[in-house]
Amino acid sequence: MSSAQDGFAELLAPYVLGALDEDDQREVDAHAASCDECRKELAELREMEAMLGTVPPEAFLDGPPDDADLLLQRTLRQVRDERTADRRRRSLTLGAAVAASAAAVFLGGYLAGGGSSDSQAAPAPPPTTTGAPVTATPPAGVRAVSATDPVTGARLTLRMTPAAGWVRLNAAVTGIPAGERCRLVVVDRSGHREVAGSWVVGRAPSGGGKGADLDGSAATAAQDIASVAVENDHGKTYVSASV
Amino acid sequence: MSQLRSRARQSTSDEALVRALYEEHGRALLAYATRLTGDRAAAEDVVQETLIRAWRHPEVLTNGKGSVRGWLLTVTRNIVTDRYRAKASRPTEVAEVSETAAAPSVQRDHAEQIVDSMVLMEALDQLSPDHRDVLVEIYYRGHTVTETAGRLGIPEGTVKSRAHYALKALREKYARRPGGTPARLQEVVV
Structure with a gap:
């Protein structure tokens, strides 16, 4: 793998999570179009991203509720x-x-x-x-x-x-x-x-x-x-x- | 009064358990139930029932914090779902919840959801706080890399790499879960 590949690898999760700005997104799109390994990685990460959806955002609040x-x-x-x-x-x-x-x-x-x-x-x-x-x-x-x-x-x-x-x-x-x-x-x-x-x-x-x-x-x-x-x-x- | 005092002693451990659950998970449960029901009073009823079910199934509570949270949240959602499914506004006969259990198909749905949620929450709980924080900011709070970097006070590059390793670590932990639904878990599906 080239060092460029390593750099891309770290963009894949933020890409799947929808957190990249447009420039980075385009970069990942362009790269993944020609890289089987990254496409495979993206597919796996997307599966995990879907699993994250089974946990609601409130899951990360701690402590007792207010006024309850x-x-x-x-x-x-x-x-x-x-x-x-x-x-x-x-x-x-x-x-x-x-x-x-x-x-x-x-x-x-x-x-x-x-x-x-x-x-x-x-x-x-x-x-x-x-x-x-x-x-x-x-x-x-x-x-x-x-x-x-x-x-x-x-x-x-x-x-x-x-x-x-x-x-x-x-x-x-x-x-x-x-x-x-x-x-x-x-x-x-x-x-x-x-x-x-x-x-x-x-x-x-x-x-x-x-x-x-x-x-x-x-x-x-x-x-x-x-x-x-x-x-x-x-x-x-x-x-x-x-x- | 002496009779009351002795009853109070007997129930100390029960009450301590319920209090501990409330102190640790109450905010998450009530916020979630409030969003699902759109009604604070209804949400409080749902959380009350969730805590009662946990109290009836202390075996669930021997798991790690993450899976306890996952169990509680899923039970909360199932209670809301069942109440809407039942449509008619009828009172909850708390003494007999086990006898009025939902239809088998619903129970099966619930079982899978509960196990998914428990496993995932446990995996999330095992991430290092640094990695988890990034994931929570980005995925659950919907922030961009730039916003997350600002909120956590770390460089954007660090946000990207932490998000990446967090998701990969999660996938590994998740993939290592035992296949199928453990019988012990099915028993506690409520």
């Missing part, structure tokens, strides 16, 4: 919730598991009492109201409510994050039989209903219904919400939480 502490807290909460669910499957009493789940959901001790449903739930274990303030305080407007239905035994723990004219919901639902097709229904003060999501209750190893932790949203302004209910597909209400 709530994301971390939500993720940690989910981890705690799922560990709780695991323990429940290992046949801890339902009551203790629900209480722990409730404690984990009420970030920052943001407990906005359970409303009338909760106060009627005398037979059920009392919800833990000593939620340890283990995390940052949620932003203003985030509300948490919970309710246990004394008849069905279903429990709904809800966290509502207001958006512009609508609302994001995170719901933990326990105590519903396996196989039930459920809906999370948001009811506003004029009685209008929005379905924020639906799911089918899974079967726990014990044979009962699995608890579900789900995220949903509804086109209802947070301040207009009167209640949030869990219903099955026949309209049976398992539990309703007054907001």
